Amino acid sequence: MNSETLKSVEPVVPEDIARIVVSGKSYAHDDVIYPAFKWLRGNMPLGKAYLDEYDPIWLVTKYDDVMEISRDADTYKNGIHNVLLQTRESDEFTRKMMNGKIRSLNSLAFMDAHEHKTYRDITAKWFMPNLIKRYEQRIREIAKESVDEFFALGGECDFVKDFALYYPLRVIMDLIGIPREDEAIMLKLTQELFAGEDPDERREGVDLGPDAVARAWHATMMEFYDYFRGLSAERQKNPKDDLISLIANHRVDGERIDEAHEFDYYIAVATAGHDTTSTAASGGVLGLIQYPEQFDLLKSDIGLVDKFVTESIRWTTPIKHFMRTASRDVELRGQLIHKNDRLMLCYPSANRDPDRFTDPDAFVIDRRPNQHLAFGNGLHMCLGQHLARLDMRILFQELIPRLNSIELTGTPKFIEATFTSGLKTMPVRYTGG
Ligand code: HEM
Structure with missing residues (x-):
């Protein structure tokens, strides 16, 4: 250095920006959120937030910095501290529940x-494009x-609640091996796990308080464990x-993996796989509604579907952050990051960085280049990215040729969450069939 x-x-x-x-x-x-990120990129691209309820955190808002950190997994680690941003009290609760560990x-x-590497290797091949293709x-x-069911709804529905939530869920449950009748339980548990802050989606019966998110998380995990125990025995x-x-x-090394690692693997795949994909899909449709010329463009050339999918994922950026912790003193953008400092990778900000994307707030389906960071990068880059893209490509190949028009009939609402967030409801009127 x-x-x-x-x-x-x-x-x-500044405290008001940090709180946002x-x-x-x-x-x-x-x-x-986007004006706050814009302010940070312009004025304090790598700033440190001090808030009473949280550990100090570096807010990383520029594309190049998020990329550099993601690619240097030796320096910026996932396992030292919580990979999710939670209050200090939530982290304490987790440590109490997990024998002193923050995981x-x-x-x-x-x-x-x-x-x-040991655990990623178990499924890495399964998720590669050539195998997923089968x-x-x-x-x-x-x-x-799913598209037949959408048109059977008669031309008016809530695009998220009546349609988009269920298709990626069905796909991932089918591939994981979870019976269709249990999809509703999986959806509910996923929402409770990830949207602990949202008044409509958080788990019922959990006392509200500074550690509420961690409490809900652990109660939900226990329910997941009970569910997977039976299924695992059956598949063995x-x-x-x-x-x-x-x-x-x-x-x-000749041994079955232990129960906690095995069940948590199912939870990770079962939960990471559908919320994110459905958010990107419904957000892409909102893009088509708000930018009607892009809808016409896609209708006139369905060959653009892969590019449309990529832009939908960039524009919505369903995962809002992951945290990293410095394993040594290191210099980044002229700042000294101390060993054990925590950094928040702000993916939506990186994906709207004007140094990387022209007119970054606009929804442009044939945007080129479009190397977004919504799937992260480096060693931890999304395991399910090819599946997510394939899911969305097939959905829109089936939907768009049959869809003649679509418009909003009410104000779309979004989930209140710092981790995965996206559309919660989107009332629409549409024609086609
Ligand atoms: C549009 C949909 C999706 C988005 C936006 C998304 C986003 C992400 C992001 C940002 C990361 C962290 C990357 C990093 O730390 O560098 C990640 C990791 C991960 N994703 Fe996804 N994801 C999506 C779909 C899926 C699907 C369909 C699955 C599985 C079926 C999945 C499974 C995972 C897993 C297991 C990890 C952890 C990988 C690791 O740490 O090695 N994701 N995803």
Whole structure:
């Protein structure tokens, strides 16, 4: 590290801006969160937020910095501290529940180095495009059925609640090996796990308080465990062509993986896979409604569907952050980041960085280049990215040629959450069939 290049004054983020970035509510309002990110990128691209209820956090808002941190997994680690931003009291609650550890899920996003590789290798091949492709026919059948149901609703519905939530859920549950009759339970548990801050989606019966998010998280996890215990035993006896069978029968150094790692793997895949994809899909349709010339463009050339999917994922950026912790003193953008400092990777900000994207707030389906960071980058880059893209491509290949028009009949609402957020409701009127 060349100490001569280091800036001498620590950039402290103004409290009102810091509060916007750490509050779930802000992510439900584009006109609140994006101006705050714009201010940060322009005035304090790497600023440190000090708020009483939180550890100090570096807010990383520029594309190049999010990329640099993501690609240097030796320096910026996932396992030292919580990979999600939660209050200090929530983190304390997690430590209490997890024998002093901050890890609330034994899944890839919480792991580093050798452990991460060991567990990622179990499914890495399964998620590669050439293997995922073999499910294309199955996914297309689910897409056709879902689109038929959409048109059977008669031309008016809530695009999110009546349609978009269910298609990616069906696909991922089918591939994991969860029976269709249990989809509703999985959806409810996912929402409770990830949207602990949202008044409509948070788990019932959890005392509200500074550690409420962690309390809800642990109660939900126990319910997931009860569910997967039976399914795992069944697949060990009768393996099928699904992810549960792959993981339940996998051996590391000749041993089955322990229950916590096994069940947390299912939870990670079952929860990461559908909320995010459905958010990107419904957000893409909102883009088409707000930018009607883009709808006409896609209608006139369905060959643009892959680009449209990519832009929908950039524009919506369903995962709002992951945290990293510095494993050593390091210099970034002229600032000294101390060992054990925590950094918040603000993906929506990186994806609207004007140094990277022309007219970044606009929805432009044939945007080129479009190397967004909505799937992260480096060692932890989204395991399910090819599946998410395939899901969305097939859905829109089935939907768009049959859809003649679509408009809003009410104001769309977004989920209040700092981790995964996107449309919660979107009332629409549409024609086609
Ligand atoms: C549009 C949909 C999706 C988005 C926007 C998304 C986004 C992300 C992001 C930002 C990360 C963290 C990357 C990093 O730390 O660098 C991630 C990791 C992950 N995603 Fe996704 N994801 C999506 C769909 C899926 C699907 C469909 C699955 C599985 C079926 C999935 C499973 C995972 C897993 C297991 C990880 C942890 C990987 C690791 O730490 O090695 N995701 N995803």
